[in-house]
Amino acid sequence: MRGRNRGIPCAASALVVAAVLGFGPAAPAQAGPPGCAAGWQVDVVAGDLGGLENLEADGRGGFYLSGIVRGELLHVDAHGTVTTLLTGLDNPAGLRLDGDTLYFVTGDGSTPSGGGTLSQLDLATGTVTVLLPDLVQPNGLLLLPDGDLLISQLSVPWPPVGISRYRPATGEFTLGWSPVPRPNGLALTADHRAVLTEDIATSQILRVPLDAPDRPTVLATLSDGLLPGLDDLDLTASGLAFVTGDYAGSVYQLDTATGTWCTLATGWTTPQDLIPDPPPIGPTSARLARDGDGWSLYVTSIDGTLRRLRPPADRDLTPSYVR
DSSP states (O other): OOOSSOSOOSHHHHHHHHHHSOOSOOOOOOSSOOBOOTTOEEEEEEOOOOSEEEEEEOSSSOEEEEETTTTEEEEEOTTOOEEEEEOSOSSOOOEEEETTEEEEEEOTTTOTTSOEEEEEEETTTOOEEEEEEEESSEEEEEEOTTSOEEEEEOOOSSSOOEEEEEETTTTEEEEEEEOOSSBOOOEEOTTSSEEEEEETTTTEEEEEETTOTTOOEEEEEOOOSSOOOEEEEEEBTTSEEEEEETTTTEEEEEETTTOOEEEEEOOOOOOGGGSSSOSOOSEEEEEEEEETTEEEEEEEETTSOEEEEEOOTTOOOOBTTOO
């Protein structure tokens, strides 16, 4: 969500921002978060990795991870072996893989006046190239089917930057391509016509049309406690979204067609005496990835753990990007 030097110092401040800067007409808020963990199996893929912010599947059963607290990029292979790829980074966050190129952003929560970056790591050579310098609070990252990258810029409380768009093939950059305030995670819809994101201060899930990014609509409001702190999310082809709540310590399941949602996991928080600058204290990123012949949900957390959530046998987690 945000780095260890973050723009919202506490949940109460974020709630004030939500009240003053609410975005658009909210979908009806659900009375409370029912549980929906029945039939799911949870296990730890790797632990003790330091505070984690984001993950990306490597296509071979492993994952790339951004360690926001220690300032590093890690790789965990299919056998659980951990390799450190880069160190000395300023609050690395969103990750996306394209062939042998790993895109990543830095400055999440630590660059309210600029200084964040979009960079690429050539996995074959280890060469790092800065593509965009001086970004304000870059956070989430999404690779679109046409090769463009979307970057959520979580400037909190203001001025909002929104979602920016970058074209690696030409270097074209559109600042504030979508005006969504306080966006965080990014996921592509199954029809490839829109992306989902959140407004973290209002706890709203938003749909942003790719052909009309200035006209986002609200799909649901995840009203869990004072402020769940919605972070990264991923989306199945059938329209189920999985959203992390790093203040609430929870993972949510949302039916994007109906707006109904439930709590898939909760209590995944880090004791505050073990982290230097809380919050966030819980799950930070969710990604659907291959698990044998099927698909599972993988979640990173500030407690330094990469977890796998295997669904019930009748639940298809084929990601929205698979056609």
